[in-house]
Amino acid sequence: MSKPINKTVLDVIAYLVLIVGALTMLIPFAWMISVSFRIPAEQFSREFIPSPFTVQNYLDLFEDLPDQAFLFLTFNSFKISILTVIGQVLTCAMAAFVFAIVKFKGRDFLFALLVATLMIPPQVSLIPNFIIFKYLGWIGTQLPLIVPAFWGGAFGTFLLRQYFLTIPRDLVDAARMDGASLFDIFWRIYLPLSKPAVAALSIFVFKDAWNDLLHPLVYLPTDMHKTTLTVGLAFFQQQLQMGGKFTVLMAGAFLSIVPLLIIFFIAQKQFIEGIALSGVKR
């Protein structure tokens, strides 16, 4: 039996499959970057290395688009995403703390109810929420994207509660002896001790808010000063169908993913462990 050879052959096959797969994953990103550094006349060229090489598309993005649209879009995306993170972390952490630590009537029922809402497709909430926001006069403003972030959520609450449960209870008892209030224990002990979980949740929430297309599409006007990067890019694409500069569009697409790429490379561990956790926790 030639077992070692067999193993080598399998390893080679594994590498081949993985490398071909990895190239498939990378080509779209590589192409995006390549096109973004070309001159418009070369936008459909099959040469991968841009020649001539130009950064003009990135300058155009900021200078040519009317009224500094790209700056506004980027600012809006940052503003909405950061506020969403603050809202979610704060409100989910408060609820998670109460569900994890405090004993009160109806706790388990309320928590079960909250977890059950994970099954409700978000599209179901969209219509009544739209109607409520319309009557509040919020359609066309960013409020419908920001305010709901401050009303908690099953995913974040569940994630943080799991983490809170691992914090030694002795800490609570000791703090109680010293006369700490419920809120003190939450604010001074649990929140600071849960940085890894809070980081993971923040990353997920930021990613989802930054990449969201449906909600800004529904709630925000197609006004480049009020909407987000995703809607702005989709809108530019539509205008481009009549023949325009894909080079500038690709520059915009690339810049729009840069913040997430940076976060991903810095916090890859939290990202991946968070996903793995959500799969194993059951």
Place this chain on the structure above:
Amino acid sequence: MEYGLKPLGRERLWLWLMLTPTIIGLLFGTIGSLLATLGLSLFNWDLINPPKWAGAENYVQLFQNKDYIEAFANTLKFSALYVPAVVIVSLLLAVLLNRKIRGVGIFRTVYFLPAVTSAVATALVWNMIYGKETGILNWMLESLGFAPICWLCTDHAMMSVVIVNVWGAIGEGMIIFLAGLTAIPRDYYEAASLDGASDLQQFFKVTLPLVTPSIFFQTLISAINAFQAYDYIYMLTRRDQGDSSVPVAVYSIYRNAFHFFRMGDASAQAIQLAILVGVFMAIMFWWERRYVVYE
């Protein structure tokens, strides 16, 4: 285990204050809006004139509305292609990566990249890749001697959209499976190979049964995502009139609610989507009880 801190005196107030956002969310965001959508589905309402009672009419019309039947069928078709593809490809990748291979970290990062970046940004470049005359995919086909394909025309759009969605989802699936695989004790494999089991036998007799919890979880998540797929479809198949060459259920809900302001129809469609998710989950949990092995 019974645990819990008793709130003292005025802390009872604090407790409910800390829960207030969550309760508002339940009332307006999730449970309340499920009931509201259910109610709205029984009316015809364009948000301008007062709502008119319709009873079950909106639901009956769903079964006569050719556009909606097409959209719903597309959602099912999309899911039937997407879910097995995501589960199988990401399981395969995870098994390969689990062979103590070099550069696991790099592969993991690369495969995960699309899961981090926005569907909008990557769809823009996929649009270029899929281009009929100018896209690199057709250029590759032509250089291999095949006829070019109109990737985003009605005939092939479903397949093209599934490919992009799978491309975007396998990174997350791979992570889930990798976590499941590394949890399998090494001795199981040693015992199996002592008994003379080949690699293939080991995969089917040891690996597969022991990753059923991950397969279950990944199937569930993929299916829920499939039923709600929207971003790539909007970006790749949207036409000038605002319709799509692969309209799916969510697309139809969105169009009816926010283009035509047919809130009743849109609500009935949303409820039907919720029922689809509910039924699917019920089937999955039944399946879990029968086939999923927890240690």
